[in-house]
Amino acid sequence: MSTPVAFVAKLPPLPAIKEVVRLYKLRAKKQLSQNFILNYNLCKRIIKTAGSLKNSYVCEVGPGPGGLTRAILEAGAAHLSVIEKDDRFFPTLEELNAASHNRMKIYHGDVLHFNMYDIFPPEISRDWSEEPPNAHIIGNLPFSVSTPLIIRWLREISRKEGAWSRGRVRLTLTFQKEIAERMVAPVMNDQRCRLSVMCQNWCDVQHKFTITGKAFVPSPDVDVGVVQFTPRITPQILTAFEYVEKLLRHVFHYRPKMCRKGIETLFPPDRPDLTRRLLTRADVHADSRSYSLHVEDFDRMCQAYKEICDEEPHLLTYDYRSKENAVLWRNRKLLNI
Numbered sequence: 001m002s003t004p005v006a007f008v009a010k011l012p013p014l015p016a017i018k019e020v021v022r023l024y025k026l027r028a029k030k031q032l033s034q035n036f037i038l039n040y041n042l043c044k045r046i047i048k049t050a051g052s053l054k055n056s057y058v059c060e061v062g063p064g065p066g067g068l069t070r071a072i073l074e075a076g077a078a079h080l081s082v083i084e085k086d087d088r089f090f091p092t093l094e095e096l097n098a099a100s101h102n103r104m105k106i107y108h109g110d111v112l113h114f115n116m117y118d119i120f121p122p123e124i125s126r127d128w129s130e131e132p133p134n135a136h137i138i139g140n141l142p143f144s145v146s147t148p149l150i151i152r153w154l155r156e157i158s159r160k161e162g163a164w165s166r167g168r169v170r171l172t173l174t175f176q177k178e179i180a181e182r183m184v185a186p187v188m189n190d191q192r193c194r195l196s197v198m199c200q201n202w203c204d205v206q207h208k209f210t211i212t213g214k215a216f217v218p219s220p221d222v223d224v225g226v227v228q229f230t231p232r233i234t235p236q237i238l239t240a241f242e243y244v245e246k247l248l249r250h251v252f253h254y255r256p257k258m259c260r261k262g263i264e265t266l267f268p269p270d271r272p273d274l275t276r277r278l279l280t281r282a283d284v285h286a287d288s289r290s291y292s293l294h295v296e297d298f299d300r301m302c303q304a305y306k307e308i309c310d311e312e313p314h315l316l317t318y319d320y321r322s323k324e325n326a327v328l329w330r331n332r333k334l335l336n337i
């Protein structure tokens with residue numbers, strides 16, 4: 001376990017974030033989904049949601065002008081790594097680093113391609129079956145990357161890779177409110193979708209609170225939800241990520257229709273037998289709607305899909321939209337293989 005570090009969490013007086021934005025002429029860039037939080041009380045409220053950060057290791061995604069960054073440091077984080085794509089923020093982040101007696105490490109990069117393996121030191125590691133380590137991932141995420149990013153991180157969580165090689169590291173992140181609602185949507189809910197099943201399968205997910213879009217500068221047209229994820233010790237669906245992700249993507253693609261329709265697109269058009277085989281093995285009715293299916297149903301469906309792919313391995317990479325695949329399947333049929 002990490003040794004508690006002696007430091008003063010409170011930062012010396014610094015100019016208000018609003019002043020920092022003005023001083024450094026930090027005009028928000030739309031292409032980087034920059035919507036800043038200039039209200040420090042709101043920053044503190046978001047950080048409080050993450051739980052105690054005392055002596056913790058934190059990784060913040062997209063610190064921007066540094067509102068949440070300050071709140072994380074003042075909450076007592078022993079070490080804070082930040083990943084930011086826009087280098088215009090570096091002078092102000094460097095100032096925060098100096099003010100916090102070098103508790104920060106600043107990375108310039110795109111979080112979507114960032115290898116999180118070394119973001120937390122090995123000595124904080126906790127076994128997966130134990131309580132989460134004293135480490136957190138936090139971010140007021142850019143809308144443009146938030147969904148692909150959480151899907152990527154769920155894959156890493158499922159494999160206990162990257163930041164999650166240190167244990168069940170928790171995440172406190174912002175999303176467009178509608179996305180946050182989908183993440184926590186239960187069975188039969190209007191918002192139930194692929195993201196609901198995926199997030200709830202690998203994590204305990206809580207939509208903590210909603211922030212009005214007006215609280216951001218510039219204000220987006222939507223409100224924002226603060227969501228907390230705690231990786232589950234055991235996921236509800238035990239099949240490997242790639243099978244689960246693909247099956248859910250296809251089944252929920254035709255959300256209001258019968259689930260059979262989505263399952264059919266997992267397989268070549270000349271193999272309706274495979275759809276029947278999957279549904280029979282999973283004991284799921286072909287007419288069921290995706291939003292009415294329980295996680296146990298998806299568990300059996302994913303297992304059946306994996307078994308079918310094990311029997312015919314080329315099926316996992318089959319993509320019904322790919323022209324290449326259509327030609328390949330026509331040729332296979334002609335050659336009778």
Ligand SMILES: C[S@@+](CC[C@H](N)C(=O)[O-])C[C@H]1O[C@@H](n2cnc3c(N)ncnc32)[C@H](O)[C@@H]1O
Nearest residue numbers: 035036037062063064084085086110111140142
């Ligand atoms: C919604 S703003 C939040 C800024 C700040 N944390 C706040 O709350 O005021 C998103 C931040 O993420 C950064 N960003 C956008 N795309 C990114 C990416 N792919 N990788 C890393 N940072 C990114 C933006 O430059 C911006 O600073």
